[in-house]
Amino acid sequence: MIVASVSNLEKSYPTQDVFSNISFTINKGDKIGLIGNNGSGKSTLFNILTGEISKDFGKIHIPNDVSLGYLKQQLGLMSDKSIYDYCLEVFKDLIKLEENIRDLEIKMSGEKNPDKLNEIMIEYAKKSEEFEKQNGYSYKSEIRGVLIGMGFSEEDFSKEISLLSGGQKARVELACLLLEKPDLILLDEPTNHLDIKAINFLENFVKNFKGSVIVISHDRYFLDATVSKIFLMENGGLKIYDGDYTSFMAQRKKDLKVQNHLYKTQQKEIKRQEEIIDRLKNLGGSKRKRGISQSRSRQKLLDKMERVEKPDNLNGSINIRFTPRIISGVDVLSVDKLKKSYDKDIFEDISFNIYRNDRVAIIGENGVGKTTLFKIILNQERKDDGEIKLGSSVKVGYFDQEQKSLNTENTLFEEIREAYPDLTNYEIRSYLAKIMFYQDEVDKPINELSGGQRARISLLKLMLSDCNFILMDEPTNHLDIDSKEALEDALIAYEGTVLVISHDRYFLNKIAVKILDMHKDYIKEYLGNYDYYVEKLKEESLEDEKKPIMTQTQIKKEEKKKKLKRLEVKKIKEKIEKLEKESNTIDAKIHKLTEESLKEGFYDDEKKVIETFAKIKNLEEKKQRYQDRWLELSLELEDD
Structure with a gap:
């Protein structure tokens, strides 16, 4: 089944021909990677397909019964709803149907006329069948599963969207799109705001999704895992390649x-x-x-x-080379039992060492404190406890993923002149040409640059700093594939030390010789690249399965040791308090249902009797689980 076809598509602006004579067909189930250098027209093509901008020439046919969903790279999500309530909007028709069913249940319980009761029951059966057909009994658990897959905890569900960061809003939008399951999904750089765990979740969704997906992405690892066709946009045209990214290359x-x-x-x-x-x-x-x-x-x-x-x-592509002016000592960075908290603990007991010529990658879930760790190393934030020590003759250079060090009022030329006043005009222009800014482009204001262009100017400033210890926070986020490869080559050739935060697994595979897997209360070192790290995780999982079977007492003691190592008393107390409140709420619900069962005429409605006692039973089982958990936590607290 064809879900979309495009024939002889053209688009241009007064100062630029974007593309011409583009033709392709998308079939049901196609998973397509749309790639090309920044400015080649990828997002423009998406905007034309969705009707947000007009085409100059050509034909687009998307059947009326084909639904289309689009995740933009730049989002403007504003809402006073909570994350969970915003996702509920996806199922508003289903929720309305559910409300109708509840209304019919009330009508049935009060209707005395047999004929009218029969009519209501027929309507009730139809609506219930439709509700079940649309997976009405599972939509709430589906929302929960997708939000957790996107890296949100259950405590986050009640957070107001207007208070979220840009990256969190992007994850909410992506979650809603995955819940909608349109026939054709357009994704523009979906992995930019995701940690590796969330990217893996998205990969599995795309692979198992029965509809069609076109994804704009510079994440080569993601493309290899998800697509079976590549659309390459270059020189104003589009070429089609069968296979994943590696086959395409x-x-x-x-x-x-x-x-x-x-x-x-x-x-x-x-x-x-x-x-x-x-x-x-x-x-x-x-x-x-x-x-x-x-x-x-x-x-x-x-x-x-x-x-x-x-x-x-x-x-050509960008031409960068990082050259340290002086060589650092062997010990570059030592971190010992570092702790940081704001309203709540961010991380604690973080320890690791970095030595000269190491290329180290820090990975971990969003919110674990990776960027905060960098800011502490750079003295931009204060630590709460622990020690950080830079080695002798260490000169630090920093690539900030948000490029906050750039003065947006400056032109490109002025930005380099301001940072490096000793350079001649000719030298500045020559350096800017290395990152593909030529002639009049050097007078372009920074506030008019794309994310990729800003990343290039930040890389140039880093190159000119002559540092011997580079810290990079998500350096590949806005770079096209050619620029990524140029950066990888530059870092591999670099004779200094590199510490990088990245979720770009292809990039990590190529440049990292050590992986630091960061958690809230520890950090674990793996002496290899990303593939090595994944392999070691599999081995560790198998080793856990092969461990000798312990007695229940031994298991409990072992689990208790692990929990006491990673849980603070404060957290245990909070969980106990929450369980007590939830148990009290359940008691109130049971009491209310019991009171109803004592009312006159209650047993006249057989269906209501069955439903009421089923609810009481479920609540009692739930309460028992809460009490078991409460007892378990209380014992941990006593042992501590």
């Missing part, structure tokens, strides 16, 4: 090799023809008239020649 290299040869051969021929035309034009004497005529004929043939597009790899 292999075929792409072959194509570029052929295209390079054709392009260079044609350029030589064009140059030869132009030289002949110039000679013919400059013939003198009796040959002049004939020479001019022949030059015009040759020029016409040259003008009609179908030109081979200049391959992207000949257009």
Whole structure:
């Protein structure tokens, strides 16, 4: 089944031709990666498909019965609803149906006329069947599962959306889109605000989703895991490759090799023809008239020649090289039993060491405190406890994912001039050319730059700092794939030390020699890249399964040791208090239902009797679970 088809699509602006003659078909179940350098028109294509901007020419056909969902890269989500209530909006029709069913139940319990009761029961049966067909009994658990998959805790569910960060809002929007399950999903850089756990959740969703997905992404690992087709946008056109990202790259290299040869051969021929035309034009004497005529004929043939597009790899990419001015000592950074808290604990007991020439990646769930750790290292935030020590002759350079160090009122040229006043105008322009800003582009204000362009100027400032210890917070978020590869090569060649926060697993695989897996109360070291880390996790999981079977007493003692190691007394007390409140609430509900069962005429309605006592039983079982948990926590507290 075709869910969308595009034919001869064109779009341009007064100062730029975006793309032309784009054609493709999307079938049900297609998982497509849309890639291309920044500015190639990927988001523009999405906006045309959704009708947010108009096309200049071409045809788009999306059948009326095909639903379309779109997650933008830049979001403006504003709502005074809680996260959970906002997600409930996805199921508003289902909730309305549920309310109708409850109304019918009330009508049935009070209707004495057998004929009318029969009519109500028929309607009730129809609506109940429809409710079940739409998975009405599972939508609440589905919301819970998706929100947890997106990295929210159950305590977060009640948070007001207007108080969330940009990244959290993006995760809420993505959660709603996954809950909607439209026939065709368009995702624009969906992994930018996700931690690795949430990315894995999204990967599994996309792989198992029965509908179609087109994803704009520079996350090569994600593309390998999810797509079976690549749409490449370059030079104003679109090329289609079958397979995942790795397959695409292999075929792409072959194509570029052929295209390079054709392009260079044609350029030589064009140059030869132009030289002949110039000679013919400059013939003198009796040959002049004939020479001019022949030059015009040759020029016409040259003008009609179908030109081979200049391959992207000949257009160049950013050219950066990090070179430390001085060599640091062997011990670069020592962190011992570090603790930080705001209204609640962020992390504690964080310890690790970094040595000269290490390339270390810190990974962990969102909110675990990775960026806060960086700010403490940089003296931008104070620690609550523990020790941090930088080694001798260590000069730190920092890449901030939000690029807050950039003065948005400056032009590109002014930004470099301000940071490095000793550079000449020629040197500044030369450096800006290395990150692909040429001629008048250097006078462009920073507040007009895209995220990728701002990332490039931040990388240049870092390159010019001559530091020997680089800290990078999500450096690949806004970079296109060519720029990512240039950064990877620069970091591998770097003779200093690197500490990077990243959820880009392809990037981590290529540059990291050590992984630090950060949790709220410990950090664990893995001496390898990301694939090594994943393999070790699998081994650890298998080892846990192979451990000898212990007695129940031994198991309880072991579990108690682990819990006491990672749980504070304050947290245990809070959980106990919460369980007590929930138990009291259940008691009140049981009491109310019991009171109803004592009312006159209660046993006249058999259905109501069954439902009421089923509710009482469920509540009593729930209360027992709460009491068991309460007792378990109380014993832990006593032992402590």
